[in-house]
Amino acid sequence: MNKCAVIGATGYTGIELVKILIQHPSVEIVGLTTRQKQSIPVRDLIPALGPSCDLMIETYSFEAIKRKADVVFLCLPHTEAMETAEKFLKAGKIVIDLSADFRLKKVKDYEKWYKVRHSAPHLLKKAVYGAPEFFRKDIGQADLIANPGCYPTAAYLAVVPLLQRGLVESEDIIIDAKSGVTGAGKKLNPATQFCEVHENFYAYKVAQHQHTPEIEQILSDCAQKAAKVTFVTHLLPVRRGILATVYMKKKKNIRLQEISKAFREAYRGEPFVRVKPEGVFPSLKDVERTNFCDLGFTVEEKTGRVIVVSAIDNLLKGASGQAVQNMNIRLGFPETKGICSL
Numbered sequence: 412m413n414k415c416a417v418i419g420a421t422g423y424t425g426i427e428l429v430k431i432l433i434q435h436p437s438v439e440i441v442g443l444t445t446r447q448k449q450s451i452p453v454r455d456l457i458p459a460l461g462p463s464c465d466l467m468i469e470t471y472s473f474e475a476i477k478r479k480a481d482v483v484f485l486c487l488p489h490t491e492a493m494e495t496a497e498k499f500l501k502a503g504k505i506v507i508d509l510s511a512d513f514r515l516k517k518v519k520d521y522e523k524w525y526k527v528r529h530s531a532p533h534l535l536k537k538a539v540y541g542a543p544e545f546f547r548k549d550i551g552q553a554d555l556i557a558n559p560g561c562y563p564t565a566a567y568l569a570v571v572p573l574l575q576r577g578l579v580e581s582e583d584i585i586i587d588a589k590s591g592v593t594g595a596g597k598k599l600n601p602a603t604q605f606c607e608v609h610e611n612f613y614a615y616k617v618a619q620h621q622h623t624p625e626i627e628q629i630l631s632d633c634a635q636k637a638a639k640v641t642f643v644t645h646l647l648p649v650r651r652g653i654l655a656t657v658y659m660k661k662k663k664n665i666r667l668q669e670i671s672k673a674f675r676e677a678y679r680g681e682p683f684v685r686v687k688p689e690g691v692f693p694s695l696k697d698v699e700r701t702n703f704c705d706l707g708f709t710v711e712e713k714t715g716r717v718i719v720v721s722a723i724d725n726l727l728k729g730a731s732g733q734a735v736q737n738m739n740i741r742l743g744f745p746e747t748k749g750i751c752s753l
Contacts, residue, residue: 413742416442416476418495419486420468423593424509426456427731428484433460435735435749437742441479444471477502482742484734485509488596489621490527496555497531505741506555507734513538513557514625524621541737543746544681545571545633550740558737559629561729562588562622562644565655567629568684568704569721572677574634578669579659579717581638586626588655589645591695594725603646614645652695653729655721667710670717674706682747683728683736693722700724702732702750 415432419425420443432438433453445451445468453466469475476483476499483499485492485508492510499506515521518532529535539553540546542564550556559567566586573579595603602615623642630638647654661670671689678684685705687693692707701724708719723729732750739746 412439413437413482414439414441414480415482415484415738416440416444416480417484417486418442418444418471418476419446420453421445421447421451421456422486422597423726424730425486427726428486428509428734429453429466430457431731431735431749433464433466437744437748440466442476443468444476445469446471473498477504480504482507482738484738486731488598490525493529493531493534497534500534500537500555504554505738507541507558507737507741508538508556509558509730509734511560511621511625513555514540514559514563515628520624520628524624540629540632541733542567542629543733543736543740544568544678544684545629547740550737551743553741556734556737556741558730558734560622560625561590561594561653561723561725562586562620562642562655563625563629564729564733565653565704565721565723566626566640566642566657567633568723569655569657569706569719570630570659571633572673573659573670573717573719574630574638575677576669576673577662578665578673579661581630581634581636583660584630584638584640585658586640586642586655587645587658588643588653589647590653590725591647591649591651593651594653594729595646608646608648611648612645614643617643620644649695651724651726652699653721653723653725654693654695657719657721659717659719661710661715661717665710665717670708670710674708678706682751683732692720695722698722698724698728700727702727702736704728 451468493512541556687707693705
């Protein structure tokens with residue numbers, strides 16, 4: 412059994428991660444931590460587990476986790492994971508970081524968008540971006556896996572196959588994305604309180620969202636040419652899910668059949684990407700509480716635009732489910748192990 416720990420187990424992504432790991436047949440949870448001083452029974456946060464579950468979420472202790480765990484998941488806020496990750500890497504652990512601290516390759520980009528100095532810039536080159544559909548081989552050899560953000564996951568799965576095949580322009584990509592409130596985390600914020608969100612809908616961080624450089628980085632890496640996006644995010648009055656509508660300018664003489672072929676060839680055999688028939692589009696209910704990304708697409712001939720709609724559960728394919736998918740790859744398990752039964 413592989414021994415796993417979750418640092419920051421009381422947040423939305425931490426709780427979802429515990430739900431998956433507790434039923435994973437090849438994993439033993441040996442540590443769950445919180446910054447709170449009082450220990451918390453896991454069944455208090457996940458009542459469905461019932462009284463037979465005796466796992467406790469304890470006050471964080473590096474030494475305790477170091478002694479017991481082989482794989483450490485970091486479910487810490489952005490800017491708080493970098494120092495913790497370095498300590499566990501030095502201790503010989505596999506680290507899967509669900510924050511943004513190791514996603515960007517250039518330290519200047521990180522410091523520009525996250526407004527803090529990076530304390531471990533030497534690890535940015537060591538980190539592997541955890542997009543299984545495109546970096547599976549590298550993930551299988553990595554000790555530091557930077558789990559992708561939720562918005563970037565919905566975006567790159569909708570775009571990369573078309574960029575790689577040269578079917579669309581790389582510098583004219585518009586991503587119109589909407590997220591459920593859990594994407595903001597548990598921290599107190601007046602903008603995400605019930606009375607502000609209920610029966611409301613609004614854009615936020617317009618043209619300044621911190622996931623912008625992450626999206627541009629993976630699109631550029633996969634296309635091997637610079638990609639630029641206009642990225643606008645909105646808050647939906649729902650708990651979970653991301654729906655992203657992506658608009659791309661198609662190359663001359665490209666037809667719908669070529670777009671369809673690109674998606675179907677790219678994702679043939681991929682366990683967690685489902686491509687819908689031409690002109691059929693996904694909804695949040697299609698993917699809620701699953702690790703799937705569903706894609707629908709069409710071509711608007713009068714404007715020459717390809718339109719792709721991408722749907723994921725932000726807490727699963729956008730965070731904890733993908734983190735376990737990456738763990739499975741790294742440890743040599745079947746990629747779907749412990750995930751398909753969600």
